[in-house]
Amino acid sequence: MKTHFTKSILCIGAGYVGGPTMAMIAHKCPQYRVTIVDINPDRIAQWNSDRLPIYEPGLDEIVQAARGRNLFFSTDIEKGIRESDIIFVSVNTPTKTFGVGAGMAADLQYWEKTARQILESATSDKIIVEKSTLPVRTARAMERILFSTHNGVRFEVLSNPEFLAEGTAIQDLEHPDRVLIGSRQTESGLKARNALVEIYANWVPQERILTTDIWSSELSKLVANAFLAQRISSINAISALCEKTGADVSQVARAVGMDPRIGPKFLNASVGFGGSCFKKDILNLVYICQYYGLNEVGRYWKSVIEINEYQKTNFVMTMLNAMFNTLSGKRICLFGFAFKADTGDTRESPAIHIATRLIEEQAELVITDPKALANARSDLKQHEERVQFTEDPYEAASGSHAIAIMTEWRQFRELDYERIYRSMAKPAFIFDGRNVVDHQKLYQLGFNVYPIGKPALTHL
Ligand code: NAD
Ligand code: UGA
Numbered sequence: 016m017k018t019h020f021t022k023s024i025l026c027i028g029a030g031y032v033g034g035p036t037m038a039m040i041a042h043k044c045p046q047y048r049v050t051i052v053d054i055n056p057d058r059i060a061q062w063n064s065d066r067l068p069i070y071e072p073g074l075d076e077i078v079q080a081a082r083g084r085n086l087f088f089s090t091d092i093e094k095g096i097r098e099s100d101i102i103f104v105s106v107n108t109p110t111k112t113f114g115v116g117a118g119m120a121a122d123l124q125y126w127e128k129t130a131r132q133i134l135e136s137a138t139s140d141k142i143i144v145e146k147s148t149l150p151v152r153t154a155r156a157m158e159r160i161l162f163s164t165h166n167g168v169r170f171e172v173l174s175n176p177e178f179l180a181e182g183t184a185i186q187d188l189e190h191p192d193r194v195l196i197g198s199r200q201t202e203s204g205l206k207a208r209n210a211l212v213e214i215y216a217n218w219v220p221q222e223r224i225l226t227t228d229i230w231s232s233e234l235s236k237l238v239a240n241a242f243l244a245q246r247i248s249s250i251n252a253i254s255a256l257c258e259k260t261g262a263d264v265s266q267v268a269r270a271v272g273m274d275p276r277i278g279p280k281f282l283n284a285s286v287g288f289g290g291s292c293f294k295k296d297i298l299n300l301v302y303i304c305q306y307y308g309l310n311e312v313g314r315y316w317k318s319v320i321e322i323n324e325y326q327k328t329n330f331v332m333t334m335l336n337a338m339f340n341t342l343s344g345k346r347i348c349l350f351g352f353a354f355k356a357d358t359g360d361t362r363e364s365p366a367i368h369i370a371t372r373l374i375e376e377q378a379e380l381v382i383t384d385p386k387a388l389a390n391a392r393s394d395l396k397q398h399e400e401r402v403q404f405t406e407d408p409y410e411a412a413s414g415s416h417a418i419a420i421m422t423e424w425r426q427f428r429e430l431d432y433e434r435i436y437r438s439m440a441k442p443a444f445i446f447d448g449r450n451v452v453d454h455q456k457l458y459q460l461g462f463n464v465y466p467i468g469k470p471a472l473t474h475l
Pocket of ligand 1: 180
């Protein structure tokens with residue numbers, strides 16, 4: 016196809032990563048044609064509509080500006096493959112639920128199908144970029160599939176993991192800490208790597224574009240997520256100790272984080288980390304360690320997940336103990352359901368676990384969240400009769416025995432808690448799973464306040 020574009024880029028997988036990442040390339044590089052394809056026609060229809068399938072601050076603006084100009088969403092995967100020079104693959108790589116490695120290893124079926132489809136449809140040489148998070152050495156499997164026929168088409172596989180966080184995806188993509196590109200150290204590998212560097216160099220400073228061998232790149236992504244999650248589990252483990260000893264986890268985090276070797280970020284104690292990636296990527300890392308016989312190493316990383324599970328369970332136990340060991344028939348209001356603020360995503364949200372445990376205790380739930388109610392409804396559909404949903408936090412809290420803050424939405428800090436207190440059943444409880452509200456003030460209003468990792472403030 017002859018066009019005025021200097022490169023044709025394809026992305027397979029129009030999800031949380033594929034959509035924003037490609038929208039940013041299209042936004043920064045009007046000289047390239049960027050197409051995103053997906054097997055899910057509803058998702059593509061949403062990307063082509065005024066209501067995008069994901070909520071991400073700043074995303075609407077850049078999609079609207081580039082769509083139809085040099086950014087296209089389509090279900091025609093075959094045509095997309097034929098017409099592109101570079102193919103990013105950003106399909107989902109969830110934890111395997113069956114067979115060998117069930118509950119731990121990455122399920123690579125979507126990934127492999129994509130590789131086969133590329134092989135089937137490609138009629139000219141392509142650079143294939145691993146954007147999804149994958150087990151180390153997946154590029155080798157990809158190469159084995161792509162090199163399995165001799166039709167004259169040549170492929171070069173690169174690893175270019177994505178480090179964006181949801182809720183800040185656009186900012187992260189526009190000003191990345193680093194862009195990591197792993198390649199084979201062969202002449203054709205380095206040439207392909209340079210082609211990818213050239214794309215990012217349109218807006219990312221050269222010193223932030225890091226090039227490595229392919230295995231280091233693949234592994235770095237898993238390790239980065241493992242380290243981030245480890246920090247949260249570390250501070251959460253300490254929060255439990257604070258609750259027993261009267262220390263305040265925020266003050267401990269501040270004192271510890273002022274050491275520049277440790278740093279202040281990612282030390283917010285919480286009800287536990289959620290999101291589609293931390294747990295799955297650590298399980299994947301543990302599985303790889305076990306595969307190579309490194310059982311102690313695997314156990315070390317697994318403990319990061321174990322502490323996270325403990326944190327969620329502990330939160331429910333605190334609620335149960337504080338509320339006189341029975342939640343049966345009590346109305347409990349969850350403030351937030353998203354796994355973090357500024358996203359509608361609820362994948363692996365701690366709120367799912369907490370809600371389910373509260374329902375097991377026969378509580379009646381009412382859930383409020385500014386962006387995640389549709390996902391919350393679908394996550395809890397088997398408990399329909401015990402859960403209500405409302406966008407209005409005042410309505411949600413009214414008549415409740417307790418509020419449990421699940422997500423650190425800014426809105427929740429700014430509510431009129433005096434009004435809320437008046438509308439609740441007494442004694443009124445608030446369990447702050449994110450340490451975001453003013454605990455002293457709420458206590459003075461009459462609430463019994465249970466923060467994470469700080470002494471409870473109670474009138475009882
Ligand atoms: P997602 O589920 O939102 O999107 C994946 C998309 O791929 C889906 O729309 C699905 O329909 C599509 N797909 C699956 N198989 C396909 C096929 N054969 N052909 C065409 N489309 C296909 O997932 P996501 O959150 O975007 O994550 C994608 C990858 O990126 C994962 O490996 C994840 O670990 C990694 N990652 C995610 C984030 C994040 O914040 N969500 C950040 C960094 C890395
Ligand atoms: C995370 C990483 O931050 C990204 O770099 C990575 O690209 C991405 O995973 C991925 O591979 O999917 P994300 O899960 O979107 O991004 O969001 P985070 O900001 O990392 O938060 C993850 C969870 O940890 C949330 O539930 C959040 O509330 C929780 N968290 C975070 C804490 O409990 N305490 C903190 O101090 C920080």
